[in-house]
Amino acid sequence: MLDTKGPEIRIGKILEGSQKILANQRLTVLTDSDSYQNFQGTAQIITVSHQIDKDLKIGDKILFDDGKLQSVVIEIEPGKVVVRTKNSHILKSNKRLNLPGVAFSLPFLSQKDIDDILFGINGNVNYIAASFVNSGENVRELRTLLDQNGGGHIQIISKIESRLGLENIDEIIELSDGIMIARGDLGLEVPYEEVPFQQKRIIRKCRFAGKTVVVATQMLDSMEKSSQPTRAEVTDVYWATELGADATMLSGESAQGQFPIESVQVMAVINKRAEKEFYNKLFYAKQLAVITENSRD
Structure with missing residues (x-):
């Protein structure tokens, strides 16, 4: 049996490998490819591998690191999404994120x-x-x-x-x-x-x-x-x-x-x-x- 990787979205590099994200804080998510390749995330700003700003709406959930960090979208701009976190978590580089119920625009087969x-x-x-x-x-x-x-x-x-x-x-x-x-x-x-x-x-x-x-x-x-x-x-x-x-x-x-x-x-x-x-x-x-x-x- 061969298991495909499937469509997935990942967090970019984070300064020092990990940052502590606090509960009820604003977290800015940069979605453009240039930021993903060149910017190192902080406790306030991180990057992701896909332009999720085109797929999301206010009130949608974003789950980071297999749901260990939960958040809700509060602002959307071209190339940027701002979320409000629901809990605290130490977030590491390259962790996966989930968009529950969202049909995001990645091809089914990469x-x-x-x-x-x-x-x-x-x-x-x-x-x-x-x-x-x-x-x-x-x-x-x-x-x-x-x-x-x-x-x-x-x-x-x-x-x-x-x-x-x-x-x-x-x-x-x-x-x-x-x-x-x-x-x-x-x-x-x-x-x-x-x-x-x-x-x-x-x-x-x-x-x-x-x-x-x-x-x-x-x-x-x-x-x-x-x-x-x-x-x-x-x-x-x-x-x-x-x-x-x-x-x-x-x-x-x-x-x-x-x-x-x-x-x-x-x-x-x-x-x-x-x-x-x-x-x-x-x-x-x-x-x-x-x-x-x-x-x-």
Whole structure:
């Protein structure tokens, strides 16, 4: 499986590598490319890699560093956005930012994504995990690229990571070979209490459509530093499997954690225990009822 980088916006360089941003302060965000390349940010002024002033409106949210610094847009001028911060945070260079609910004007496939996909075709990958799929048109664009370059056999797993992806989920499921519920970025786009509902909703839709569905992100997060999962994490993995997910996925736990092998073993044990329910006739009856109910929605 090849995972695309997807459209993303990053903060530029910051003086001394990091600056402390205070709660309830004005923070100016310069959006022109010259500032991004040449200006070192301070605690009052930072730069970003995309002209977000063209995409935003007053009242929109900007989340920096995976949501660790939250802010609201209060002023917009050509080449500049001013926000009011909601909390304090030490902000470092090159951190990513999110614009919840905003259809920002970056291409779905960057040149880096295209180069990576062509590399994957030559390497005979089986799947492309397409990041930040917001519409059926995004899936069509990727499918065209694959078909035109000898990758027609490669299956597309669309990652749902945004409010727009949720709004267009039916079309995305129809055009994709499978869906990945990428809960990390999705949890920045929608209220956290909404994520379990959306996870359940997407799994049901994929079951009805006969499409593969994967649940990912922070499933055994504590095992990056601990050899044992929390009970909440065990329940999370179990619940995803029992709902009908075809796979659950590790990320940081196996990529950079201290217990990668143990993380895989723990997840496998939980999945196997949950799958025992699949041999229960009552379980199948419940699943059939869910599919039937979903078909009426």
